[in-house]
Structures are given as C-alpha cells and as structure tokens.
Amino acid sequence: MQETQGKSLMESMLLRAVRPYKSGQCDGGDTVDILIDRGVISRVGRDIVPPRDIPVVDGGGKLVLPGLVEAHTHLGYSFLGLPWFRNNVGSNLQDKINAEKAEIKRRRIDFQLQAERQLAHSLALGSTFLRGHVSIDTDTGLEPLEGVLRAQEKYKELLEVQIVAFPQAGLTSRPGTIALMEEALSMGADVVGGLDPAQSDRDPKGSLDTVFGLAQKYCKPIDIHLHEPGELGGFSTDLIIERTKSLGLQGRVTISHAFCLGDLKPADIARTLDELAQNQISIMTTAPAGRACPSAAQLVRAGVTVCSGSDGVRDSWSPFSTGDMLERAKLVAMRNNFRRDIDVELALRACTFEGAAALGIADYGVEEGCSANLLVVPGETIAEAVINHPVDRIVIKGGHIVARNGSILENTLFG
Ligand SMILES: [Zn+2]
Structure with missing residues (x-):
C-alpha cells in the first residue's frame, strides 16, 4: 500500500468473481469480473482479461455492494x-x-x-x-x-x-x-x-x-x-x-x-x-x-x-x-x-x-461508469449479508483496497 495523503486514490484493478448488488434485487447478480480503471468501473462482465500489471483480487463469488x-x-x-x-x-x-x-x-x-x-x-x-x-x-x-x-x-x-x-x-x-x-x-x-x-x-x-x-x-x-x-x-x-x-x-x-x-x-x-x-x-x-x-x-x-x-x-x-x-x-x-x-x-x-x-451522490452503484467505491461481503442473498453483517469484508475506495475484515490496511492512513 502507498501513502495516500495529498494523492489521488484513483487506481486500477480487476475484481474477479463477485456478484453485484443492484437496487431492488435480493440475490446479487450472476458472478462477474469488475474492471476498475483509475477509480472508475470500466467493465463488468465474464472472464475479463486484465491489462498487464494491474492487481487482480479474487472475490470468491461474494456479493459486491456499492460503498x-x-x-x-x-x-x-x-x-x-x-x-x-x-x-x-x-x-x-x-x-x-x-x-x-x-x-x-x-x-x-x-x-x-x-x-x-x-x-x-x-x-x-x-x-x-x-x-x-x-x-x-x-x-x-x-x-x-x-x-x-x-x-x-x-x-x-x-x-x-x-x-x-x-x-x-x-x-x-x-x-x-x-x-x-x-x-x-x-x-x-x-x-x-x-x-x-x-x-x-x-x-x-x-x-x-x-x-x-x-x-x-x-x-x-x-x-x-x-x-x-x-x-x-x-x-x-x-x-x-x-x-x-x-x-x-x-x-x-x-x-x-x-x-x-x-x-x-x-x-x-x-x-x-x-x-x-x-x-x-x-x-x-x-x-x-x-x-x-x-x-x-x-x-x-x-x-x-x-x-x-x-x-x-x-x-x-x-x-x-x-x-x-x-x-x-x-x-x-x-x-x-x-x-x-x-x-x-x-x-x-x-x-x-x-x-x-x-x-446527492453521483455515479453511485456497481455498474460501468460508476465510481469504484465498493464493499465485498459474503452472503448467498442480500438478506443473509444484512442479517449476518459479517466481519469478513473488503472495502475498495477509488479502485484501491483500503480495509479488510473491519480494519484499515496498514499505511492506508497516511503512511
Ligand atoms: Zn442526530
């Protein structure tokens, strides 16, 4: 992780095998990959081949919610x-x-x-x-x-x-x-x-x-x-x-x-x-x-x-x-x-x-064009994630993993 103070977090990564939550849907969608390009969701689809040199994170079939x-x-x-x-x-x-x-x-x-x-x-x-x-x-x-x-x-x-x-x-x-x-x-x-x-x-x-x-x-x-x-x-x-x-x-x-x-x-x-x-x-x-x-x-x-x-x-x-x-x-x-x-x-x-x-937050959601502020959490359905509200979480801000399992990652907070 890098120091973030005064810098932009807009990074690129591939989030593999997650099920996006859409408003009004109880189950999360089909398992897809999410490509994040400089902080923005640029592609949502199956078997995305990432550009070279960007980190790939395995979502393990979990739900992905907007922040x-x-x-x-x-x-x-x-x-x-x-x-x-x-x-x-x-x-x-x-x-x-x-x-x-x-x-x-x-x-x-x-x-x-x-x-x-x-x-x-x-x-x-x-x-x-x-x-x-x-x-x-x-x-x-x-x-x-x-x-x-x-x-x-x-x-x-x-x-x-x-x-x-x-x-x-x-x-x-x-x-x-x-x-x-x-x-x-x-x-x-x-x-x-x-x-x-x-x-x-x-x-x-x-x-x-x-x-x-x-x-x-x-x-x-x-x-x-x-x-x-x-x-x-x-x-x-x-x-x-x-x-x-x-x-x-x-x-x-x-x-x-x-x-x-x-x-x-x-x-x-x-x-x-x-x-x-x-x-x-x-x-x-x-x-x-x-x-x-x-x-x-x-x-x-x-x-x-x-x-x-x-x-x-x-x-x-x-x-x-x-x-x-x-x-x-x-x-x-x-x-x-x-x-x-x-x-x-x-x-x-x-x-x-x-x-x-x-x-009044713009570009919100887990779709192409939205800002990549995301929460990956286990749950067969949305209700299961809510009722269990498990500690097992990955928090992504601007395409950058900032927290896991309820703790901010080392060095995320200003080095
Ligand atoms: Zn109050």
Whole structure:
C-alpha cells in the first residue's frame, strides 16, 4: 500500500468473481469480473482479461455492494478509542445536552482526533460516504467545526464527508448562534442544519425561515433534526414542505428522524407523505426502538426517499450505535418487522442507493461508469449479508483496497 495523503486514490484493478448488488434485487447478480480503471468501473462482465500489471483480487463469488452510505451521524463528539462512557444521564433533552458538554470538558476532547477515529471506523466497516452533524453553539463556538473540517480534509481521498452545521442548542432562541452558523457555512460546512423549530426554538416560522434563508444565501442543502411528535411535528413538517416548494428546493432537503410520521392520523400521514414525495424531501430514520418512527415501507410505497444513519456513535447520548451500516440495515429491517428477503433488501437500500440519492451522490452503484467505491461481503442473498453483517469484508475506495475484515490496511492512513 502507498501513502495516500495529498494523492489521488484513483487506481486500477480487476475484481474477479463477485456478484453485484443492484437496487431492488435480493440475490446479487450472476458472478462477474469488475474492471476498475483509475477509480472508475470500466467493465463488468465474464472472464475479463486484465491489462498487464494491474492487481487482480479474487472475490470468491461474494456479493459486491456499492460503498455504504452513513447518512446521519455526529462528528467530533464520539468517544471511540477512549474508555467506555458510563451512562448515567437523565432522560430529558436538557439532561443529555448538559451531560455531553460536561463530558467533553472532563475528557478534554480533541474534536479532530475523535472525528478522524470515527471516519476510520466507518470506512473500515464499508461506509465510503458519510454525512456528519457538527454542533454549532455559543458555548463551544467553532472549535468543534474547525477540528472536523481538518479531519474531513485529511480523509478526503478515503471518504466523501458532508458536514452539517447543526445548531444543537437552538438557533433563533440562542442569541449569537445565527452569526456562528453563517461563519460555519463560510468556513466550508456543506449543509445547513436545523432543530425542532417549535420545541427547541419555540418559534417555528422564525426558525425555519432562518434555516431556509441560510440555505439560499450559501447555496447549501438542508438537513433538519425533527424530533417533535404527533401533530406538532406534523405542523413543522408542513412548514418545511411549504418552504421547500416555494423556494424551489426540491431534492435539497432532508428531515432527520421525523418521528411524527410514525404517529400522525392515517389521513394526515397519507397527505404528508404525498407532499414529501412531490417535493423530493428525503427522510432519514435510524429506526429507533422504543418510540414511534416512520414506517420505511410506507415511505417507499409513497415514493419518498428513505435513508438511514447511526446517529451518535459511542457518545454520551446513546450506547447502541456501532457505526456499522450493514448492521443498521438489519435494525431498520427489525424495527419495520421486515422478514421477507424482498423487504430486507429495502432496508439495505436505505443504507446504499437511497442514501446516495438523499445525499446527492453521483455515479453511485456497481455498474460501468460508476465510481469504484465498493464493499465485498459474503452472503448467498442480500438478506443473509444484512442479517449476518459479517466481519469478513473488503472495502475498495477509488479502485484501491483500503480495509479488510473491519480494519484499515496498514499505511492506508497516511503512511
Ligand atoms: Zn442526530
């Protein structure tokens, strides 16, 4: 392996004997060879004779998936690589926010290092695309963002990272936060974040006008955490739809969590899903246990793009997420009671093709012309790979093997 920092990973190789996963197919295709030319899949077919001097990797008849898409996590505040966080945090939102701040201070968290650890961890498990929210608030200022931006730059050849400027402690309700958000977007944050416009800011119109105003001013997409339940969440969703439509931001808006879609009245859900689909607003669900959440099957039937994510990985909010998007597909399947292969495949789609659509990733897939970001994993069917989410994995980024069996290969990380 070679040093990668500052260099392009665009390499050539032949991946022999693999079965490509296509959206909507449960079994993986026939066994084929995949020729990668300078980071792009140039040929898919049988018995390809490789040009001289390029590496040949035997896929052994395993499945090959496009790189997994981690569509929602938080960067900089993970405790990966640090001692286990003994969670004794109260159940309300303010308890959780306070606990995180106290723990960050107590551990003297290095935001860049923790973001790098998380990116390496995600990549090792097969995610080659990741959207990470970074807290922008008046207590910590822009220090977390500065660290995460450095991590994004360092990993740019290995993972495509989108950074969301996320007003975790409130936007219009916290004087000074809007100015910080502007600075964050000028510094290079890729997406405008938002948070519970009614419950957090207690100012649904003002909060959402600010989020959409920033998106227009800086030409960035939007990703809003919406935890608000039932009719309150439905009301905020309507406001988001109205603004998306009137500003022509179709395809540029994601609502994360959208718990309200799990407990609205059936007639309201049908209307809301229809409008979400018409305005190409994506829904991100972690498929949480223990609370109402959107039905993935219902969303897909309505034509809404559904993606998924780990949310916090090894942080003070929750101990559950491992950052493995194959495992996440299993959790989506379990939460939705998907048992048939055809439904489990739908769960994986949220962590692959649908995630790519939500994040606006081009040239995605295992076909000629797509970027060669791939995950080779054993499984007779897609469902078997998801349910087992085995450690046995080969991760290919830009035609270059970067990880095997859950570990980054030696020297991949900057020599
Ligand atoms: Zn989140």
